[in-house]
Each structure stands twice: as structure tokens, then as C-alpha cells.
Amino acid sequence: MLPRIGISVGDLAGIGPEIIYKTFLDQRLLKFCTPVVYGTATVLFDEFPVDPQAEPLTFRQVREAADIAPGKHNAVTCWDDDFHLTPGQPTQASGTAARQSLLAASRDLKAGLLDALVTAPISKENTQSDDFRYPGHTEFLTTFFEAPESLMLLATEDLRVATVTGHIPLKDVPGRLTQELLATKLRILINSLKQDFGIEKPRVAVLGLNPHAGENGLLGSEEADVVTPVLQQFQQDGHLAYGPFPADGYFGTRQFRQFDATLSLYHDQGLIPFKTIAFERGVNFTAGLPVIRTSPDHGTAYGIAGQYKADPTSFREALYMACDMVKQRKALAEIKPLIPGPAPRGGRYE
Ligand SMILES: NC(=O)c1ccc[n+]([C@@H]2O[C@H](COP(=O)([O-])OP(=O)(O)OC[C@H]3O[C@@H](n4cnc5c(N)ncnc54)[C@H](O)[C@@H]3O)[C@@H](O)[C@H]2O)c1
Ligand SMILES: N[C@H](C(=O)O)[C@H](O)COP(=O)(O)O
Incomplete structure (x- = not known):
């Protein structure tokens, strides 16, 4: 089965939508993974310039991750999409959407509906709310996945x-x-x-x-x-x-x-x-979690948002690394049961 990679969209006024769009324009990526973007595709991409030469990029919009199609571009609805964006100008709505996207993807990862999570950049400041007080993804995910440390x-x-x-x-x-x-x-x-x-x-x-x-x-x-x-x-x-x-x-x-x-x-x-x-x-990877999470190593880059100047390489590398790690951890899980632990006291291996 292709690894199912959840993608939280980050602050929509930043370059998140653009690097996601540019990455998945390359249809060959569907041979490596099943991408599941958390957000509404129309809100995500309508306000941003696209490549006029390219085939339009379409996402299957579904209500729940249980309905995603393997080997297709999927998007899971996770907010009310009655807002508009101005690239480069973070708003309360873009901060709220960033939180909703991250929370929905994290829940699905915890529920086993995804194999890994790739997060597009948030603005730490604009993501804060009364029920979300974390300085970054790392700290949020450490708490959410109940890891003692990361x-x-x-x-x-x-x-x-x-x-x-x-x-x-x-x-x-x-x-x-x-x-x-x-x-x-x-x-x-x-x-x-x-x-x-x-x-x-x-x-x-x-x-x-x-x-x-x-x-x-x-x-x-x-x-x-x-x-x-x-x-x-x-x-x-x-x-x-x-x-x-x-x-x-x-x-x-x-x-x-x-x-x-x-x-x-x-x-x-x-x-x-x-x-x-x-x-x-x-690539920014959070080690020590029970799940796999990667991210590009850059931020929202508001100064160039909406100008079609953002380089998607780091995001694409984050996607590749997540796919590699899914395989790596699966392979280890298959090998480990073959290696016996110490025999129980007075007991013997079956
Ligand atoms: N993973 C994350 O969520 C993450 C990572 C780093 C920073 N941030 C947040 O992003 C916001 C802005 O941070 P910053 O200004 O320190 O760093 P930044 O990475 O957003 O920008 C630094 C410089 O790099 C450029 N840049 C960044 N990504 C680029 C890309 N893909 N292509 C071309 N140029 C690119 C920007 O235009 C800017 O000149 C802050 O709120 C910060 O907390 C989030
Ligand atoms: N410290 C990271 C960097 O500069 O690339 C960035 O702020 C992201 O952190 P989180 O992954 O915790 O959001």
C-alpha cells in the first residue's frame, strides 16, 4: 500500500498553498504516496497564481479520511470555507484554518488513517488561541501524541x-x-x-x-x-x-x-x-514521537507569498523523507518480532 501522507496547510497567507501546489503538479509523486491535504482545495488554491502551462491540479474533496482514494490527490474538509485570503497578510481566519488543519490531520494520524504527517509552515504568533498555546508544531505534537520528550x-x-x-x-x-x-x-x-x-x-x-x-x-x-x-x-x-x-x-x-x-x-x-x-x-523532523512528522525547514515567507517565487524543494524533500521513514519503520517492525527478547525467568523460547 502507498504511504498515506497527511498534509497540514499551515498559514494560508504564507507560501504553504504554493509549495503544496508546485509539489503535486508533478504527477509522478502519486507513485510514491497518497497525499491527503487537510483543507478545502478551492480556498487553498484559488487566491494564488498557478502555472498557466500546466494541467489544472484537482483534488478529490472528501469529508473524512476514511474516504480517501489511494494514489489520488485527496483533500479532507476541515473548516468552513467562507473566507478569502490575501497572500502575505495573515489574518485571524488564516490562523484558525492553520490550527484546524493541523488538529484534523493529527487526529487522523493518531487514529491510524494516515501513515505520516507533513506540515506546511505556520506563523507561531498567528496560530495561538485560548486552546492552542504552543510555540511550534514540535511542542504541540509532543503533547498531542503523549511523548515524554521529542x-x-x-x-x-x-x-x-x-x-x-x-x-x-x-x-x-x-x-x-x-x-x-x-x-x-x-x-x-x-x-x-x-x-x-x-x-x-x-x-x-x-x-x-x-x-x-x-x-x-x-x-x-x-x-x-x-x-x-x-x-x-x-x-x-x-x-x-x-x-x-x-x-x-x-x-x-x-x-x-x-x-x-x-x-x-x-x-x-x-x-x-x-x-x-x-x-x-x-527537512525538519520531529524525532522521538510514536508517529512520523516532517516539515520543510523554512517558514511562512509572507514577503513572497502570492508571487509564485516560492521554492518547493524543501517541502518535496520533507514528503520524500516521510515516505522513506514509513518504509523504514515498517521494515523494522517486521524484523523485530524475529529477534527474541530475553527468555522469561526459568522459561524458554517457544
Ligand atoms: N515549520 C514551520 O512551521 C516554521 C518554520 C520556520 C519559521 N516559521 C514561522 O514562519 C514565520 C516567518 O519566519 P522567518 O521569516 O524567520 O523565516 P522564513 O523561512 O519564513 O523566511 C526567511 C527568508 O527565506 C525566504 N524563504 C523562505 N522559504 C522560502 C522558499 N520556499 N522559497 C523561497 N524563499 C523562501 C523568505 O522569503 C525570507 O526571505 C515566523 O512566524 C516563524 O515562526 C514556521
Ligand atoms: N525551528 C524551526 C525552524 O526554524 O525551522 C521552526 O520554527 C519550526 O518549528 P516547528 O516544527 O516546531 O513548528
């Missing part, structure tokens, strides 16, 4: 950068950075590299927090107090985890090429180098 992981084929602390003010980073949090995030990263990326024995680098990784305590103590003890424990447990590396020289010399992933300690420490190197094709 990890923001940006990835391309050959570069993976995750971050220990996420959408929090920079001034709060040192206070949040505990051995327990670092160990939890490192564990999620190593498990995800094995489970989702198929790397049997991952090599992972952890960055320092302070300039020059603290210069032996002269410029800060988090490296000695937090990072080094966690790394020593992981190494004793047989993991290939190294650091703390001074972040500037690490990226400046492309040292990341020696590792399967880099764990940065705060959002911009990891995301600035990642986006400098790979903005066009980067």
Missing part, C-alpha cells in the same frame, strides 16, 4: 543537526540545560538515527555551550558540569558520542562530516549553520 532534528541526506533546547528565549537556555535533559535528547537522537535513518552504530557529536567550549572553565562551566559527564556515561555504555566541540570551528572546518549527527545545545547554534549549508533542501 527532539527537533534538521536533516538532509548528509547533514543532520538536532537541538537540545528548542523554542525558548536564549536567556533561559543555561538554566534548562541539565544532565538529565541532555541525556534524554542524546538517547532520542541515537535511537532515531537507528530506527528512522537506518544507521546501525551512529557516531554523534555534541557541541559546547560557551565560546571555545568553555576554554577549560575560563569562559563557562556547562561543558564540565553537564556535557562531559553525560558523554562519559554514554561512552561507558558503548555509544559513539563525542564532544563537547567548540561550535564555530566545528562547523567552520566541516567536522560534522565525520559524524552521523550533531547535537547542538540551543536553537540558533544548530539551525544557523544548518540553514546556511542546506536551506533549500533541508
Whole structure:
């Protein structure tokens, strides 16, 4: 069966509708997946310029995901479509629609009607409401899927950068950075590299927090107090985890090429180098969830919305990564039952 990929549309005043449209203009994608867009196709695409040379892109509009057709473009109705959009101008209606699309797709993913979710960009500010107070998809999905923790992981084929602390003010980073949090995030990263990326024995680098990784305590103590003890424990447990590396020289010399992933300690420490190197094709993946969720690595780009200038590459890569991971997790689930766990005490394998 083709993977059923739910797509939340993000803030409709941004470039979400355009990157979705441009991606699915290529009919060959229907050979890889069954796309299920959460929204009303007329509202989604009518206000945006389209390619005049291309065949019109049509979606089968259905009321419930149970009615989607495999190998077709599907759209699930999830809002009252009596509003109009002005590209580049977020409104309360576009924020509400973004929430409704994300909630409906997440519910269907939880119900097993979808195999993965790809989210188009929201405006964090414009998505807030009395019953939706999350700084991003990552935090919402972690709560919604009742995961104890998750990890923001940006990835391309050959570069993976995750971050220990996420959408929090920079001034709060040192206070949040505990051995327990670092160990939890490192564990999620190593498990995800094995489970989702198929790397049997991952090599992972952890960055320092302070300039020059603290210069032996002269410029800060988090490296000695937090990072080094966690790394020593992981190494004793047989993991290939190294650091703390001074972040500037690490990226400046492309040292990341020696590792399967880099764990940065705060959002911009990891995301600035990642986006400098790979903005066009980067994918944002939420590791540690029981479900698969990817996203392009860019935002709503209001400044170019409605101008047919948006590059759909990152969204398309997010779709490919979601499809690959569905296959990867299915394959693992089939192999795992063949590997027996420890025999029960006094018992034996059947
Ligand atoms: N996954 C997400 O939901 C997500 C990710 C990042 C930012 N955001 C949100 O998006 C909003 C705008 O954020 P921002 O301005 O920091 O970042 P942005 O990624 O929207 O824009 C940064 C720059 O990149 C350009 N750009 C972005 N995507 C592009 C594309 N596909 N093709 C061509 N150019 C592109 C923009 O025009 C802008 O110049 C904020 O509210 C932010 O929170 C959401
Ligand atoms: N931190 C992400 C980035 O800059 O690409 C982005 O804000 C999206 O975060 P969520 O996936 O949590 O919405």
C-alpha cells in the first residue's frame, strides 16, 4: 500500500498553498504516496497564481479520511470555507484554518488513517488561541501524541543537526540545560538515527555551550558540569558520542562530516549553520514521537507569498523523507518480532 501522507496547510497567507501546489503538479509523486491535504482545495488554491502551462491540479474533496482514494490527490474538509485570503497578510481566519488543519490531520494520524504527517509552515504568533498555546508544531505534537520528550532534528541526506533546547528565549537556555535533559535528547537522537535513518552504530557529536567550549572553565562551566559527564556515561555504555566541540570551528572546518549527527545545545547554534549549508533542501523532523512528522525547514515567507517565487524543494524533500521513514519503520517492525527478547525467568523460547 502507498504511504498515506497527511498534509497540514499551515498559514494560508504564507507560501504553504504554493509549495503544496508546485509539489503535486508533478504527477509522478502519486507513485510514491497518497497525499491527503487537510483543507478545502478551492480556498487553498484559488487566491494564488498557478502555472498557466500546466494541467489544472484537482483534488478529490472528501469529508473524512476514511474516504480517501489511494494514489489520488485527496483533500479532507476541515473548516468552513467562507473566507478569502490575501497572500502575505495573515489574518485571524488564516490562523484558525492553520490550527484546524493541523488538529484534523493529527487526529487522523493518531487514529491510524494516515501513515505520516507533513506540515506546511505556520506563523507561531498567528496560530495561538485560548486552546492552542504552543510555540511550534514540535511542542504541540509532543503533547498531542503523549511523548515524554521529542527532539527537533534538521536533516538532509548528509547533514543532520538536532537541538537540545528548542523554542525558548536564549536567556533561559543555561538554566534548562541539565544532565538529565541532555541525556534524554542524546538517547532520542541515537535511537532515531537507528530506527528512522537506518544507521546501525551512529557516531554523534555534541557541541559546547560557551565560546571555545568553555576554554577549560575560563569562559563557562556547562561543558564540565553537564556535557562531559553525560558523554562519559554514554561512552561507558558503548555509544559513539563525542564532544563537547567548540561550535564555530566545528562547523567552520566541516567536522560534522565525520559524524552521523550533531547535537547542538540551543536553537540558533544548530539551525544557523544548518540553514546556511542546506536551506533549500533541508527537512525538519520531529524525532522521538510514536508517529512520523516532517516539515520543510523554512517558514511562512509572507514577503513572497502570492508571487509564485516560492521554492518547493524543501517541502518535496520533507514528503520524500516521510515516505522513506514509513518504509523504514515498517521494515523494522517486521524484523523485530524475529529477534527474541530475553527468555522469561526459568522459561524458554517457544
Ligand atoms: N515549520 C514551520 O512551521 C516554521 C518554520 C520556520 C519559521 N516559521 C514561522 O514562519 C514565520 C516567518 O519566519 P522567518 O521569516 O524567520 O523565516 P522564513 O523561512 O519564513 O523566511 C526567511 C527568508 O527565506 C525566504 N524563504 C523562505 N522559504 C522560502 C522558499 N520556499 N522559497 C523561497 N524563499 C523562501 C523568505 O522569503 C525570507 O526571505 C515566523 O512566524 C516563524 O515562526 C514556521
Ligand atoms: N525551528 C524551526 C525552524 O526554524 O525551522 C521552526 O520554527 C519550526 O518549528 P516547528 O516544527 O516546531 O513548528
